[in-house]
Amino acid sequence: MAKTYEEINEKIRKKKAVVVTAEEIKGIVEDKGASAAAKEVDVVTTGTFGPMCSSGILFNVGHTRPKMKIEKAWVNNVEAYSGIAAVDCYLGATQLPEDSPRNKIFPGQFRYGGGHVIEDLVNGKDVVFKATSYGTDCYPRKELETLMNIKDLNDAWLLNPRNSYQNYNVAVNRSAKRPIYTYMGTLRPRMANANYCSAGQLSPLLCDPYYRTIGIGTRIFLAGGVGHVIYNGTQHDPCGERTENGIPKGGAGNIAVMGDLKKMNTEFLRGVSQTGYGASLAVGIGVPIPVLDEDVVRRAAVRDKDILAPVVDYSEDYPNAAGGPLAYVSYAELRSGRITIEGRQIETASISSYPKARKIAETLRGWIKDGTFELGKPVQTLPSSESGIKFKMLNYRPNEK
Amino acid sequence: MTQKSAIFHFRPDTVDKPIVTELVRDYNLTVNILQAKISPEEQGTMFVTLQGGMGDINSALKYLKELYVTVILPTKNVVLLEEKCTHCGACVGQCLPKALSVDQATKEVKFNSELCIACELCISACPYGAIESVTEHLARKAV
Numbered sequence: 001m002a003k004t005y006e007e008i009n010e011k012i013r014k015k016k017a018v019v020v021t022a023e024e025i026k027g028i029v030e031d032k033g034a035s036a037a038a039k040e041v042d043v044v045t046t047g048t049f050g051p052m053c054s055s056g057i058l059f060n061v062g063h064t065r066p067k068m069k070i071e072k073a074w075v076n077n078v079e080a081y082s083g084i085a086a087v088d089c090y091l092g093a094t095q096l097p098e099d100s101p102r103n104k105i106f107p108g109q110f111r112y113g114g115g116h117v118i119e120d121l122v123n124g125k126d127v128v129f130k131a132t133s134y135g136t137d138c139y140p141r142k143e144l145e146t147l148m149n150i151k152d153l154n155d156a157w158l159l160n161p162r163n164s165y166q167n168y169n170v171a172v173n174r175s176a177k178r179p180i181y182t183y184m185g186t187l188r189p190r191m192a193n194a195n196y197c198s199a200g201q202l203s204p205l206l207c208d209p210y211y212r213t214i215g216i217g218t219r220i221f222l223a224g225g226v227g228h229v230i231y232n233g234t235q236h237d238p239c240g241e242r243t244e245n246g247i248p249k250g251g252a253g254n255i256a257v258m259g260d261l262k263k264m265n266t267e268f269l270r271g272v273s274q275t276g277y278g279a280s281l282a283v284g285i286g287v288p289i290p291v292l293d294e295d296v297v298r299r300a301a302v303r304d305k306d307i308l309a310p311v312v313d314y315s316e317d318y319p320n321a322a323g324g325p326l327a328y329v330s331y332a333e334l335r336s337g338r339i340t341i342e343g344r345q346i347e348t349a350s351i352s353s354y355p356k357a358r359k360i361a362e363t364l365r366g367w368i369k370d371g372t373f374e375l376g377k378p379v380q381t382l383p384s385s386e387s388g389i390k391f392k393m394l395n396y397r398p399n400e401k
Numbered sequence: 402m403t404q405k406s407a408i409f410h411f412r413p414d415t416v417d418k419p420i421v422t423e424l425v426r427d428y429n430l431t432v433n434i435l436q437a438k439i440s441p442e443e444q445g446t447m448f449v450t451l452q453g454g455m456g457d458i459n460s461a462l463k464y465l466k467e468l469y470v471t472v473i474l475p476t477k478n479v480v481l482l483e484e485k486c487t488h489c490g491a492c493v494g495q496c497l498p499k500a501l502s503v504d505q506a507t508k509e510v511k512f513n514s515e516l517c518i519a520c521e522l523c524i525s526a527c528p529y530g531a532i533e534s535v536t537e538h539l540a541r542k543a544v
Contacts, residue, residue, distance in 0.1 A: 049487065051528060111530065185491045186526050193494035270487065275525040282487065282528070337493075337503065349494030351528075353487040354508040 005377040021361040029301035046204040047360030049284040050352025054162035056092040060154040068141035071133040093281035113279020116271030156261040162233035166205035166252040175315035181276020199357035200331035204287035215378030221286030223269035227259025237391035286364040304331035410471040411445040428461040478519030485531035492523035
């Protein structure tokens with residue numbers, strides 16, 4: 001028996017929808033079978049919270065009198081790109097302050113960057129906005145320095161080109177020499193520790209591995225507010241190797257998302273400092289999965305033990321884009337705190353927060369149950385495993401001229 | 402049964418003493434060496450976790466003092482700021498004495514200050530600035 005989005009939304013409006021989290025659905029499918037679960041449950045909620053580079057905000061500051069066509073702009077000394085129009089700017093999560101010492105004293109601390117500016121704005125703090133330009137007849141002003149608050153902005157959108165990776169690498173440092181400092185955290189030499197970054201069985205795209213219900217227009221929990229999936233993310237790579245149950249064995253798919261920054265909160269949107277690497281933004285995302293049929297619910301019931309992640313060496317293989325995974329391990333093993341690679345026991349730690357992922361899935365469940373959050377039917381689902389899309393390396397061609 | 406992390410500093414004239422053996426044999430302690438760097442006739446440093454009766458641990462520490470071994474018992478040398486912690490676990494992989502660990506039921510990060518050796522590796526490992534040294538913490542609170 002198949003259900004439609006309209007039928008599910010009708011139930012949501014009447015507050016009669018049966019909504020469970022991706023953790024709860026596993027037991028239901030195991031106890032009652034997928035067929036009964038598909039009849040009983042209407043929506044499964046997922047969640048993930050972790051550092052997500054390829055995030056940023058698009059904001060419109062409004063005009064000064066006289067007007068200005070902003071050419072260069074900085075928020076708390078962090079540059080925002082303003083080559084879009086006169087007073088629109090994009091501030092990226094990984095952008096560093098002009099005077100950041102970066103990695104000059106290695107490893108750098110990166111205590112402030114674009115992600116932290118975004119956190120400050122959402123916290124309602126005043127920030128310093130500076131801009132320069134060359135002046136035109138219609139936009140004569142050449143310099144601007146002012147305090148700015150999120151509530152003064154015309155528009156402030158979180159606009160993230162690549163979030164919520166379907167699956168991800170487990171990072172280790174195989175070298176014997178020294179600790180290495182990566183976007184996957186600090187990795188001690190001789191594979192003393194392994195870091196992973198996924199909510200596993202709670203993660204949105206792992207609970208709908210072929211994106212049957214996720215696409216342009218899917219309404220989502222975004223950093224405490226409501227947002228939408230606006231497209232597949234950049235580097236979307238759906239055609240890689242998958243396990244027998246259809247779960248990708250590497251990064252694979254991801255989503256581009258957007259939402260109103262003014263409605264978000266910093267419990268689910270945090271600036272990130274990665275020692276020796278840089279700044280970023282941790283984003284909380286929850287995607288509701290409509291139980292259209294038995295296949296959807298069966299896939300949403302996937303467990304950590306059935307999801308594999310590749311173990312990758314970040315001392316040589318990753319930076320040089322060489323070599324393959326050292327091994328594949330399941331999220332059940334990763335979450336136990338220990339994996340065995342090449343006969344060695346290695347301690348594991350997560351870079352993404354499972355308790356926050358859980359809270360996001362539970363919050364979204366609450367919104368849908370209360371009838372305040374209806375599902376958005378995608379106008380087009382994400383390109384899937386038959387799309388032929390492949391993430392390519394750069395085609396380097398020396399410029400002889 | 403008490404568990405305590407400790408740092409021992411040895412002088413050149415004490416590096417040749419079989420101290421660990423004595424702690425085990427004479428004071429009934431379980432000694433887990435987390436890290437040690439000892440050069441004969443020079444000096445040495447050892448990070449350990451001691452497990453045993455409270456009385457035995459205290460007598461052992463007194464004995465070490467007689468041998469001119471400097472003992473540092475770093476308890477509560479870092480502060481975990483609950484309001485900033487996201488419970489990801491990035492710190493856990495850096496913590497040799499397992500003072501920071503993940504609760505398997507709640508998946509939350511827990512801090513046991515008794516086991517902390519104050520190496521402060523967790524401070525730079527935390528992406529959210531949720532761990533501070535006591536010095537940093539006091540300085541910030543004083544402001």
